[in-house]
Amino acid sequence: MTVSTAIARLNAADPDFARHLDHLLSWESVSDDAVNQRVLDIIKAVRERGDAALVEFTQRFDGVDAKRIDDLILRRERLELALTRITPAQREALEKAASRVRLYHERQKQDSWQYTEADGTVLGQKVTPLDRAGLYVPGGKASYPSSVLMNAIPAKVAGVGEVVMVVPTPRGEVNELVLAAACIAGVDRVFTVGGAQAVAALAYGTESVPQVDKIVGPGNIYVATAKRHVFGQVGIDMIAGPSEILVVCDGQTDPDWIAMDLFSQAEHDEDAQAILVSPDAAFLDRVAASIDKLMPTMERAEIIEKSINGRGALVQVRDMQQAIEVANRIAPEHLELSVADPQAWLPQIRHAGAIFMGRHTSEALGDYCAGPNHVLPTSGTARFSSPLGVYDFQKRSSIIFCSEQGASELGRTASVLARGESLTAHARSAEYRILTQDKGN
Incomplete structure (x- = not known):
């Protein structure tokens, strides 16, 4: 099978970079x-x-x-x-x-969990x-x-x-x-x-x-x-879009490794997205060469080629700091920090579904057996959502137990606020619990 790769090349120094990046990232999952x-x-x-x-x-x-x-x-x-x-x-x-x-x-x-206040009121949460x-x-x-x-x-x-x-x-x-x-x-x-x-x-x-x-x-x-x-x-759980990978690399990882990491998501389907960000322009060239070299060896080459050419990109940035800024802007499903000291950059990562640390941690390990969940937010939703987890199958109920003294004290506050909202039944319900000696206060 003959495949032809023409992955997009972007440069963060380009005045139109933000517009080009937005166009690359755009995805509509709306049904017709x-x-x-x-x-x-x-x-x-x-x-x-x-x-x-x-x-x-x-x-x-x-x-x-x-x-x-x-x-x-x-x-x-x-x-x-x-x-x-x-x-x-x-x-x-x-x-x-x-x-x-x-x-x-x-x-x-x-x-x-629960805790008890000084007047005997108990507050908590039942999971x-x-x-x-x-x-x-x-x-x-x-x-x-x-x-x-x-x-x-x-x-x-x-x-x-x-x-x-x-x-x-x-x-x-x-x-x-x-x-x-x-x-x-x-x-x-x-x-x-x-x-x-x-x-x-x-x-x-x-x-x-x-x-x-x-x-x-x-x-x-x-x-x-x-x-x-x-x-x-x-x-x-979520309405998931196509699979995504963003690799941030300092230019020192084997380019074949990076190309295959990009392929690992591109092979899911033609709409999957694989992006590499690096400050090293020569390294981007080497990865592009690895993509061309390895593509014909892939069983799903046709799908990968369409994904890489349609939604993939090699992005040159000024330095590693700007690479992290671009990563946060993209908020990817999978983020590989293929760098010498990933721990040093971790505090600056704000938006990512899963973060793969170091040159040896391929995203594929997380898909199958590392331990963390592979059900992750896509299409930039890592800005406000998280991987699937135990917490998605648990719900929380608030626990409120008022002692006599606590109900009296809280009743006065509730009364004022309820009457301010013109909800007099609320107010009177709370006022019934106010102790006689407190009503004049």
């Missing part, structure tokens, strides 16, 4: 009207006809010869069977990755796991067992009572690695349905699919659109 209407129709059908609609849509969209909902349910025994069907090396890798992911996320678990979480997993050839681990394990660590997984099996293609990952991660139930219909089933429930409290996991445009529409009925 046709997709939006089709998703709304599917959601309506699932709400009205439940299991029957799931069976019908699975026949139509996935080409699966299912006659009834039981044909779309995988029991725990089937997940355990998958463990025996994968290779010993695959099972060992899944178990090691799961162990590391679990260990990392156990440190995120939040506990309830409670969700009752049930839904996990969407892409199916068929585009299968990601790593996503099963990254989504299911934090839910289990949080204490979620039941994790329900949906995974399409187009034309009956079952991915044993995905099912094995579900077994290792502790998934409780699996339904072989996908698309907007699976999201609708999780959000509203059917005769067989239980209604969940939150839906997590990646999917195509129909899945993303459905998640938008059911948000509010259930929680969702």
Whole structure:
């Protein structure tokens, strides 16, 4: 296969740099009207006809010869069977990755707390796991067992009572690695349905699919659109855009390493984004040469080439300080600090989904087995959001217990504020608790 790379070259000294960068970063994940209407129709059908609609849509969209909902349910025994069907090396890798992911996320678990004020008033916070979480997993050839681990394990660590997984099996293609990952991660139930219909089933429930409290996991445009529409009925993790990597390099890392790190995200799809920022112009040239050299060796060369040419860039900056400024401006999903002393620059990084420190820490390690979650904010949303974690499967309730004296003291303050808002029932409710000896004060 012949590929031609023409990755964009930007220079921060260019007066139009900001405009060019904004154009490069722009991404619209809005569904068109046709997709939006089709998703709304599917959601309506699932709400009205439940299991029957799931069976019908699975026949139509996935080409699966299912006659009834039981044909779309995988029991725990089937997940355990998958463990025996994968290779010993695959099972060992899944178990090691799961162990590391679990260990990392156990440190995120939040506990309830309370404190008592001098007058006996008790304030606090009660942390409670969700009752049930839904996990969407892409199916068929585009299968990601790593996503099963990254989504299911934090839910289990949080204490979620039941994790329900949906995974399409187009034309009956079952991915044993995905099912094995579900077994290792502790998934409780699996339904072989996908698309907007699976999201609708999780959000509203059917005769067989239980209604969940939150839906997590990646999917195509129909899945993303459905998640938008059911948000509010259930929680969702995020509406993710294409995968991104930003590498900041001082020019001393092997250019082949950097080129392959850029490829590691570009191979996801044509809209993925891979950007290198460096103050060393000659190093940018060497990386460009590595890209041309290595591209023909890649199995997904055509996808990588379209991604690199369409949304990739090599960016020259004045110095490392400006490189960090550009990184914060981009707020990437994945940020590699491929520099001599990454720890020195870490305090200045404000916006990034995950930060990979040093020359040896490739982003791919984080995707699979380092431990931190690979579900990360994209499209600049790292400015205000965080990686998926245990905290996404826990909710917090405020605790307020007033002693007699505390209620009297707080009642006077509440009364003034409530009457200032013309909410006299609020005021009188608080005033009833004011002690007689305090009312004249």
